[in-house]
Amino acid sequence: MGKYIVRRLLQMIPVVLGATFIIFAMVFALPGDPTSGKCGERPCSAEYVAKFREEHNLNDPLLIQYGKYLGKFAQGDLGTNYYGIPVKEDLAKRYTITGRLAIMAIAFETFIGILAGVLAGVRKGRFVDNLVTVSTLFVISIPVFVIGVFLQYLFGIKWGIFPATVPSLEASTFSLILPAFVLGSLSVAYVARLTRTNLVENLRADYVRTAVAKGLTKRRAVGVHTLRNSLIPVVTFIGADFGALLGGAIVTERIFNIQGVGGYIWKGINSRDGIAVVSTVTVLVIVYLLVNLLVDLLYGVLDPRISHE
Amino acid sequence: MSTSTTKSAIPESNYKAGADGLLLEVEDLFVEFHTPEGVARAINGVSFDLRQGETLAILGESGSGKSVTAQAIMGILDMPPAVIPSGAIRYCGQDLLTMNQEQRRKSRGPEISMIFQDALSSLNPTFPVGWQIGEMFRQHRGMNRSDAYAQAVRLMERVAIPGAKDRVKNYPHQFSGGMRQRIMIAMAIALDPAVLIADEPTTALDVTVQAQIMALLAELQEERQMGLILITHDLGVVADVADRAAVMYAGRIVARAGIEDLYAHPAHPYTRGLLESIPRLDQKGQTLAAIGGLPPNLTRIPSGCTFHPRCRMAQDICRTEEPALRTVGNQQSACHFAEEVLNG
Numbered sequence: 001m002g003k004y005i006v007r008r009l010l011q012m013i014p015v016v017l018g019a020t021f022i023i024f025a026m027v028f029a030l031p032g033d034p035t036s037g038k039c040g041e042r043p044c045s046a047e048y049v050a051k052f053r054e055e056h057n058l059n060d061p062l063l064i065q066y067g068k069y070l071g072k073f074a075q076g077d078l079g080t081n082y083y084g085i086p087v088k089e090d091l092a093k094r095y096t097i098t099g100r101l102a103i104m105a106i107a108f109e110t111f112i113g114i115l116a117g118v119l120a121g122v123r124k125g126r127f128v129d130n131l132v133t134v135s136t137l138f139v140i141s142i143p144v145f146v147i148g149v150f151l152q153y154l155f156g157i158k159w160g161i162f163p164a165t166v167p168s169l170e171a172s173t174f175s176l177i178l179p180a181f182v183l184g185s186l187s188v189a190y191v192a193r194l195t196r197t198n199l200v201e202n203l204r205a206d207y208v209r210t211a212v213a214k215g216l217t218k219r220r221a222v223g224v225h226t227l228r229n230s231l232i233p234v235v236t237f238i239g240a241d242f243g244a245l246l247g248g249a250i251v252t253e254r255i256f257n258i259q260g261v262g263g264y265i266w267k268g269i270n271s272r273d274g275i276a277v278v279s280t281v282t283v284l285v286i287v288y289l290l291v292n293l294l295v296d297l298l299y300g301v302l303d304p305r306i307s308h309e
Numbered sequence: 310m311s312t313s314t315t316k317s318a319i320p321e322s323n324y325k326a327g328a329d330g331l332l333l334e335v336e337d338l339f340v341e342f343h344t345p346e347g348v349a350r351a352i353n354g355v356s357f358d359l360r361q362g363e364t365l366a367i368l369g370e371s372g373s374g375k376s377v378t379a380q381a382i383m384g385i386l387d388m389p390p391a392v393i394p395s396g397a398i399r400y401c402g403q404d405l406l407t408m409n410q411e412q413r414r415k416s417r418g419p420e421i422s423m424i425f426q427d428a429l430s431s432l433n434p435t436f437p438v439g440w441q442i443g444e445m446f447r448q449h450r451g452m453n454r455s456d457a458y459a460q461a462v463r464l465m466e467r468v469a470i471p472g473a474k475d476r477v478k479n480y481p482h483q484f485s486g487g488m489r490q491r492i493m494i495a496m497a498i499a500l501d502p503a504v505l506i507a508d509e510p511t512t513a514l515d516v517t518v519q520a521q522i523m524a525l526l527a528e529l530q531e532e533r534q535m536g537l538i539l540i541t542h543d544l545g546v547v548a549d550v551a552d553r554a555a556v557m558y559a560g561r562i563v564a565r566a567g568i569e570d571l572y573a574h575p576a577h578p579y580t581r582g583l584l585e586s587i588p589r590l591d592q593k594g595q596t597l598a599a600i601g602g603l604p605p606n607l608t609r610i611p612s613g614c615t616f617h618p619r620c621r622m623a624q625d626i627c628r629t630e631e632p633a634l635r636t637v638g639n640q641q642s643a644c645h646f647a648e649e650v651l652n653g
Contacts, residue, residue, distance in 0.1 A: 205430065206425065206427060206430040206431045207430065207431055207432055207433040207434070209385055209425070209431070210425065210431045210432065210433075210493075211433070212385045212417070213383050213385050213417055213418075213422070213423045213425075214417065214418050214444065214445060214448070214496065215414050215415060215416070215417030215418035215419070215445075215448065215449060216414075216444070216448050217414065217448070220448065225433050225436075228433075228435050228436075229433070229434070229435055302435065303434070303435060304434070304435060304437075304480040304482075305434055305480070305482050
């Protein structure tokens with residue numbers, strides 16, 4: 001187990017290097033000058049431009065720039081963005097709200113998704129099953145910005161139950177309920193369907209027949225014996241989704257005006273703020289890889305046939 | 310838990326075997342499966358009984374209704390699609406089919422128990438074997454987890470699993486096929502059931518392991534005086550173990566006999582066909598006899614004697630008139646020409 005974790009961590013190094021280099025090269029290749037528009041209505045003075053380019057190593061060739069960046073990154077320095085603010089500071093502020101949003105969205109996914117999936121799977125072909133199947137198909141086929149704007153209008157503006165926008169970095173959990181629900185809505189549908197399919201399949205398994213033949217109550221045969229096996233793929237999905245959600249949700253964050261990581265990257269790309277984009281993406285890649293490692297470890301706990309030796 | 314000792318005491322059984330040791334009576338049982346292709350009549354009027362300490366073999370090809378009979382007794386048929394339109398299954402005089410679900414559930418394990426063909430898929434892959442055996446005690450006797458594990462070790466030792474104490478927390482995939490079937494047996498006998506149904510218990514195993522498992526079953530049956538129903542298509546497996554045999558074909562019992570008579574003097578052409586199709590070492594090089602044709606489609610059972618399309622002796626009467634199960638010598642046969650078969 002320990003060996004496995006070390007090996008996985010070592011495998012992350014080339015992935016992180018590769019990912020950062022690709023992002024770095026892509027930002028480098030973007031057309032447009034980062035200094036344009038920095039000095040109001042008139043073009044910036046030649047001295048300012050020269051100083052700016054010098055400060056941010058913009059005159060070096062790509063590989064040298066990347067090397068210098070990596071050197072700093074290895075020391076834990078994520079650099080300063082073009083506004084002179086350390087990226088680390090910005091990220092720390094924004095990551096809290098993105099993380100809270102992601103955790104709440106995952107909670108919706110897990111509870112609503114699994115509950116709906118179990119109800120549908122146990123009552124296959126009945127009303128609940130059809131209700132879940134049709135409503136999840138509905139959610140899956142509608143783009144998230146439509147769902148987002150619609151729910152924002154309904155709950156935020158028309159009925160005023162939740163705040164329509166959440167611009168504060170210290171937003172309350174209550175005010176994040178609506179955005180988190182929108183963010184998780186698509187995955188709720190996938191989790192429900194995945195749970196249902198796996199449950200229906202496992203209910204036909206021989207070991208469930210054994211469980212019934214052992215004289216177990218139906219609750220135990222389904223809730224303990226069937227569910228455990230049915231949830232293994234669901235956990236994998238939720239884990240991977242959590243990794244993805246921690247990367248910020250550009251669409252949902254923009255609808256509800258949340259100052260999260262997704263919006264930060266968006267802003268960085270628009271203002272040609274290379275360091276901000278590269279550093280943020282690198283952090284996201286590392287977080288994603290770590291979450292994935294956790295999911296793989298959890299997988300081994302749920303299914304003893306999978307060994308990490 | 311201070312109450313665990315009182316709760317885990319063996320409860321008094323509500324069931325008492327009849328005066329003559331009669332445990333189980335299956336009477337004129339019918340089972341149908343309602344499928345989109347039509348109604349499959351899987352069991353058509355099956356009757357038999359079982360006494361304490363007796364081993365009854367139920368023989369037949371795939372699709373003859375052996376397993377459905379067993380599952381009907383256990384009450385683990387999926388209903389729907391399965392329907393039991395008529396018949397009775399009496400355990401110690403009480404009809405299981407009219408019992409409420411909760412009473413029925415409580416009988417599974419302490420009264421009637423079952424082991425299945427494929428032990429790997431029949432055990433839950435995600436729980437330790439000891440946990441799965443111990444679950445019998447936790448569900449039926451309210452035992453706590455550690456006491457249940459201790460019981461599991463005791464049972465694993467009883468079915469001769471080497472190093473039971475160290476292996477009680479292992480998972481099914483960590484055992485060999487024979488050991489897994491021993492674990493299934495340990496689970497099935499955990500609560501001392503009066504009736505044990507073994508559905509093709511050795512089919513998925515190597516020949517050498519088959520003999521060991523059969524010997525273990527016979528030993529346990531003798532020790533606990535269980536009524537054992539042994540379901541198989543392999544006549545070689547049951548010869549040494551069974552007392553009586555019932556041969557099933559297309560959902561009916563077509564022959565019934567003491568095990569020696571069945572082998573020595575079959576009274577039904579189907580039984581004879583099954584016996585002839587056992588490979589024998591002294592007939593090396595000869596073509597193995599097989600029963601021609603296939604078992605009938607249960608949605609379209611042939612008229613008259615259901616076996617007539619495959620029977621070498623079939624006459625006109627076999628196509629029109631269904632033969633009743635009748636006594637011939639000291640056995641029973643559902644064949645119009647039972648005497649000829651017996652003496653031929």
